[in-house]
Amino acid sequence: MNRYLASHVANLPPSGIRKFFDLVATMKDVISLGVGEPDFVTPWTVRESGIFSLEQGQTMYTSNAGLFELREELSHHLATSLGLSYNPLDEILITSGASEAVDLVMRAVLAPGDVVLVPDPSYVSYAPCATLAGASVRYVPTHAKEAFRLRVEDLTQAYSPKAKLLVLSYPNNPTGAIMQREDLLPIADFVAKHDLLVLADDIYSDLTYAGAHTSFASLPGMHDRTLFVSGFSKSYAMTGWRIGYVAGHKDLIGGMTKIHQYTMLCAPITGQFAALEALRSASEAKTDMVTAYDRRRRLMVHGFRQMGLDCFEPLGAFYVFPNISITNLSSEEFAEELLKEEKVAVVPGTAFGPSGEGHIRCSYAYSTEQLQEALKRIAHFVKPRLA
Known part of the structure; x- marks a missing residue:
């Protein structure tokens, strides 16, 4: 067959x-x-919140974008922890794990013929998701001697005039590399110069062992160009709950929400209540x-x-x-x-x-x-x- x-x-x-x-x-x-x-x-408080939501009969669909209460809490969390400002009404979308968020970004912004710049090595899903969206991938090599940081020199060599999206995933899977603010600023200049969008996969942002994590979206001029992806799986040990999210400009989030509402409808409601409790009590x-x-x-x-x-x-x-x-x-x-x-x-x-x-x-x-x-x-x- x-x-x-x-x-x-x-x-x-x-x-x-x-x-x-x-x-x-x-x-x-x-x-x-x-x-x-x-x-x-x-964590127990998070599990208990999920159990309590079931006991209360919370087993229905939520809004396509997710529980508004969770989006409000995320908006506050991103502002206080990373200095990012997103309107919970139309700039945050709750997804079935960060993996769905990555897929939605690719499908919403890419068209056949577009090129995605992907740091190499990096998480296994980026290239296949780009392929499924009809785009092609150009790998941008990173090296141990450079602490596996993405460099403008390597980006320039890999660049194509058809490039539309750059993937940034730091802290990185599989290397464990991080990029600090001074490392990211030249990348931001490159992004602006070539009019690129950025998929910033920050799923490991809380697991940083040297200084505070800097979000690419917080850099000058990068907020509207960046689609910020994260979730609860790694930081809160919530892999099976399947709750992630993407934040960005309302026009781009609106496009992703259209795809989401026809395919996933909404993220699991029990997981959303658990995620809300994680933000409130599991730090x-x-x-x-x-x-x-x-x-x-x-x-x-x-x-x-x-x-x-x-x-x-x-x-x-x-x-x-x-x-x-x-x-x-x-x-x-x-x-x-x-x-x-x-x-x-x-x-x-x-x-x-x-x-x-x-x-x-x-x-x-x-x-x-x-x-x-x-x-x-x-x-x-x-x-x-x-x-």
Whole structure:
């Protein structure tokens, strides 16, 4: 029945993360460092709010844009935490996870022939979403020697006159890199010069371990050019609740809302009530989780360096991206052989773009005990290959 599939869907590669972890499902006693999901449960006050909403019979549709009360709270949160001003009436859209928000941005602003500039390596969804919107992708390489920051020099080399949208995802998945205000200002000049829109995926903004996060939308002249995407999955351990959001100029949000109302209708109401409570009461729980991630971050960097692998120090998100090229194995070979020999699952760096070759991604959103055992097994795997 493949012949019935649209060619652009049939030719779309499966997720480099999910494809690899189909193998994991067939094995026992595997330590998985693959999925970017908090090992914490959603804070109790948040869960209780969701339960209470069900007990009160709140099981209906909400407005297409989402509960107004949640949009109001988000408007206040973004203003106080990031200095961003969005009108809750028409500049914030609640989505079914940040992933839907990314898809909506792409489908609302891209047309066939448009080009999207995507930092490489970066999250696996950006290029496929651009393809499904009829656009093409130009990867912009980033490098460990530059702390995986996006640079104007590399943007200039990748630029096409057909470019319409630049993706910015910092803190970055998979590298854990961050970009500070002084790093972003030249990018803002480039965006203005070439009349680009920006998809700023700030889903990991709360997981920053060196200074405060700077939102691209807060830079001079960038507010209306930026579509700010985030959600509750990572910061509040709410992956299964599927609540994200996008904020931006009302004309662009209006376009996305039209697509959203014909496809998703609205985000799950129970998750929206839970997200509202997360903003109101879960800041302390969020801080505790970030503190735990920071300890694990340092453990992982030290562990990889101690076994002889060069490991960039991530300053955001909850991933490390060690360089394994010294083993003379490709990223795919390393991940497959490590899984078979030591029963540790990691993601090949190439799942995140061509520049990921020579690296693997390891999530440290797991218990310290699991991480220590995983490092022990990886070191056992690596040692004979460094001799």
